[in-house]
Amino acid sequence: TNIGGGALLNVAKLLGGNVELRFYPTQTKLSMQVVAARAVSxxxxxxxxxxxxxxxxxTMRLRYTAWIRALSRGSLVPxxxxxxxxxxxIGLSAxxxxxxxxSFALLVMDNQPDAVVLDQxxxxxxxxxxxxxxxxxxxxxxxxxxxxxSIIIRSAxxxxxxxSEYIAAGADAVLSKDQSRxxxxxxxDETEKAKEPVSGGSTGRTVSLSDATSPLVDLSNEVFSDIGSGMQVEMLELFRWASQETLRSLSQAVGGGKSEAAALLLHKLRGQSSLVAASRLNKRTTEMEQESRRSHFSSADMEELINLHKATLSMLEMHLSEQRSDSCDPSRRMDRAAD
Known part of the structure; x- marks a missing residue:
């Protein structure tokens, strides 16, 4: 037909080929000839x-669960x-x-996964x-x-x-707790290529830990972009519960004069805060953990930490409210993106 012939002619022009029309006693044959592109594997x-x-x-286990379920960026491959x-x-008793x-080491040896990611x-x-x-x-x-x-150790x-201690123990690489999927x-990828120690942790940049100009919560952090909004709500609500439990245990440890336990709990709160990009709380707990190993953690320090934690929770609650509203009304999310 004219439509089919015209289509073949246009395609032939695009591909640098030609169209041939032949007449036979019982049929007409229309063919298109083009030079085949070089095959590329x-x-x-x-x-x-x-x-x-x-x-x-x-909170971290919930984030890992979201990572396992997610697809790679710009791909249909997990x-x-x-x-x-x-x-x-999740769901086991204490x-x-x-x-x-x-028994984790036994599980790994029995099943031989490609890699393990360990909290320190x-x-x-x-x-x-x-x-x-x-x-x-x-x-x-x-x-x-x-x-x-591959063995990756993650630590605050x-x-x-x-x-250096982590690498000496057998780890291939080190990542800080706030780094993304x-x-x-x-x-x-790097450890599989070289099987040499690779550090992906601290950049070594000096930061004033108690700098009040740092945001309470860094909502631009990748922690909020590599999981869905529904998972964000669940993870932030879990942080609120878990961090309050840690603060209660810390208060008991301080009251009982357990300095080593207080340092461990400050380290734990430091890790919890990094998982939700609570920047100021993370920096202050880092400073307090270092100070507690040199001197006594005072009741005034405890009061400061409680107040900072309350302010952080208020900021996170505001973010949670926006996430809940967006999930109910997608147009709000589009309006804020346009702004």
């Missing part, structure tokens, strides 16, 4: 990694293999959670005043038993000395 699809995550903090798991399993943390300070869920084990201890056990996969303490994926 597509890059092989990389199988997503099976990664086991271990963290004592429920960032992590569906067999990836987060430990201790005793069961402690047992799962202690793993606090007992039964006794909130002490670590049940350390990421470095688990890394050392895994390497001794022949585990060859990513100083040069601490990173993409940073972790890049870190895993």
């Amino acid at each position: 597509p890059a092989p699809m990389k199988e997503p990694r099976v990664v086991y995550f271990l963290d004592d903090e429920k 960032s992590f293999h569906p067999l990836s798991k987060v430990f201790p399993t 005793e069961e959670a402690d047992a799962e943390m202690l 300070n793993l606090m007992s869920q039964v006794s909130r005043y002490e670590n049940i084990t350390l990421g470095t201890q688990i890394a050392s056990v895994l390497r001794t038993r022949g585990y060859t996969g 303490n990513d100083s040069s000395a601490a990173c 993409d940073a972790l994926l890049h870190c895993l």
Whole structure:
């Protein structure tokens, strides 16, 4: 037909070819000839990694769960293999959670995931005043038993000395607690390429820890962009509950004169605050943790921390209200994006 012939002619022009029309006694044959493009083999699809995550903090475990479910940016491929798991399993009793943390190395050796991501300070869920084990201890056990996969240690303490300790224990790389999913994926890529120690932690930039000009909550942080709004609400509400529990335990430790327990709980609150980009609370707890190891943590320090925590929760509650409103009325989210 004229339409079909015209279409073939236009395509032939675009591709630098030609159209040929031949008449036969019983039929007419219209053909298009073009030069075939050079064949290019597509890059092989990389199988997503099976990664086991271990963290004592429920907020972080919730974030890891969201990462496992999410797709890679600009792709239909998941960032992590569906067999990836987060430990201790959410919903276990405190005793069961402690047992799962202690048996983590056995789980890894039995199942041989491609990589493990370990929290450094793993606090007992039964006794909130002490670590049940350390990421470095688990890394050392895994390497001794022949585990060859990548080991990443994540910690709120990513100083040069601490990173050297983590690497010496068998870790391939170190990441601070506030770094994103993409940073972790890049870190895993690098460790698989070179299998050499790679530090993805502190930049070494000096910051005034008590700087009041820093935002209470950095809502531009990647922590709010690599998970969905529904998961944000759940994670921030979990932070509110968990951080209040940590503050209560800290108050009891301070009242009982347990300085070592107070330092551990300050470290825990520091990690919790980094997970929700609570910038000022994170910086102040970092400073207080360092001070508490040199001198007594006073009641005035406790009162300051409680007030800062209240202000942080108020800011997060405002963000939660916006998230709930956006989920009910998508037009609000579009209006704010336009602004």
